[in-house]
Amino acid sequence: MITCARVRVLLEAYVDGDLATDDAARVHAHLLTCADCRRQHEQATSLPFRLRALSSPAPRPTLVGEVMRSVGAERAGYRRSWTLLIPEAVLAAFILWYLSGLDGLSSIASGVFGDLLSLGSGSLPHVPPVDVLLLLALIALMVVAAFHLSILVRLTPRVAHE
Amino acid sequence: MDAGAATQPLPMTGSSRAHLGLASAELVREAGGGDLDAFEELVRRLQRRVYGFAFQHLRDAHEAHDLTQEIFVKLYRNLGRYDAERPFEPWFWKLATNTTINYRRKRVPLPSEPGEEAADPGATPHAHDPALVEALAQLDPSYRVPVLLHYYADLSLEQVAAALSLSIPAVKSRLHRARGVLRNSLADAEELGRP
Numbered sequence: 001m002i003t004c005a006r007v008r009v010l011l012e013a014y015v016d017g018d019l020a021t022d023d024a025a026r027v028h029a030h031l032l033t034c035a036d037c038r039r040q041h042e043q044a045t046s047l048p049f050r051l052r053a054l055s056s057p058a059p060r061p062t063l064v065g066e067v068m069r070s071v072g073a074e075r076a077g078y079r080r081s082w083t084l085l086i087p088e089a090v091l092a093a094f095i096l097w098y099l100s101g102l103d104g105l106s107s108i109a110s111g112v113f114g115d116l117l118s119l120g121s122g123s124l125p126h127v128p129p130v131d132v133l134l135l136l137a138l139i140a141l142m143v144v145a146a147f148h149l150s151i152l153v154r155l156t157p158r159v160a161h162e
Numbered sequence: 163m164d165a166g167a168a169t170q171p172l173p174m175t176g177s178s179r180a181h182l183g184l185a186s187a188e189l190v191r192e193a194g195g196g197d198l199d200a201f202e203e204l205v206r207r208l209q210r211r212v213y214g215f216a217f218q219h220l221r222d223a224h225e226a227h228d229l230t231q232e233i234f235v236k237l238y239r240n241l242g243r244y245d246a247e248r249p250f251e252p253w254f255w256k257l258a259t260n261t262t263i264n265y266r267r268k269r270v271p272l273p274s275e276p277g278e279e280a281a282d283p284g285a286t287p288h289a290h291d292p293a294l295v296e297a298l299a300q301l302d303p304s305y306r307v308p309v310l311l312h313y314y315a316d317l318s319l320e321q322v323a324a325a326l327s328l329s330i331p332a333v334k335s336r337l338h339r340a341r342g343v344l345r346n347s348l349a350d351a352e353e354l355g356r357p
Contacts, residue, residue, distance in 0.1 A: 051313035
């Protein structure tokens with residue numbers, strides 16, 4: 001024997017055919033004898049169809065245009081964000097120019113190497129401090145620019161291709 | 163909701179005609195590569211279902227419009243994170259659901275609060291099944307979302323499960339529970355409506 005309360009808990013699973021055979025048979029037998037539960041069963045059967053038939057107003061005809069304008073503005077903002085790299089590139093170029101390009105850099109490197117070798121003998125480094133500072137600034141600038149670049153690349157809209 | 167209605171033709175630009183024959187997966191791939199015409203065609207295909215989903219959540223045409231726009235802008239921003247090896251629809255509806263939940267959190271007052279429709283009667287068109295719409299609005303969002311995804315947005319149980327990060331039995335259980343609550347609400351409404 002199954003109660004009305006129990007049948008009403010099981011009705012949706014019964015309608016979807018998700019009940020075990022025994023339970024389904026008990027619910028079926030109960031529905032044959034109980035008019036109230038039969039009414040509930042009719043509601044339960046019609047509900048998925050009513051939900052599917054639920055209507056909403058049509059979207060405004062301007063929706064697509066508005067979305068595309070928002071997206072276009074995002075793209076323009078994204079392109080503008082690349083300009084962040086311009087001052088960094090200018091500054092890096094200036095430092096490189098000041099350090100006389102690769103020759104300057106190699107002379108600093110060999111100077112530092114020579115200083116390291118001579119540390120044991122007790123003599124002091126003779127590389128101009130401003131060159132070392134500029135070299136450190138250049139390295140820091142490169143790190144910041146690489147960080148900016150990684151952010152911009154991550155923001156690029158693209159899908160993973162096969 | 164009829165999935166065919168989701169592809170109702172609307173005026174389009176000449177350039178987006180070239181994308182008409184493409185499958186959604188191909189459109190997503192091209193849109194992700196920066197093709198705005200492909201993205202526009204994707205928006206056209208999805209707009210009815212997305213707007214309907216937003217409208218059934220918020221029951222306000224103006225806010226549904228805003229939310230739909232927000233969902234599509236989020237889609238554009240997140241195309242880079244989409245894995246083309248996986249089906250697009252569950253991924254997209256997960257994004258739409260999360261955007262909707264966040265939108266509702268930001269939104270004051272909540273849709274079920276009395277007096278909201280009175281504030282702007284033109285914003286909420288007449289529903290053809292008002293008792294069901296009302297019952298749906300009273301449903302807890304954790305039950306309403308699977309109901310709308312499955313019965314309204316036409317997602318399969320597997321797709322709903324993937325979109326909500328739930329197992330299929332969990333989705334079934336929520337749907338059964340939600341329909342039980344809706345059935346009781348409709349029965350109560352009928353009782354009240356009787357002379």
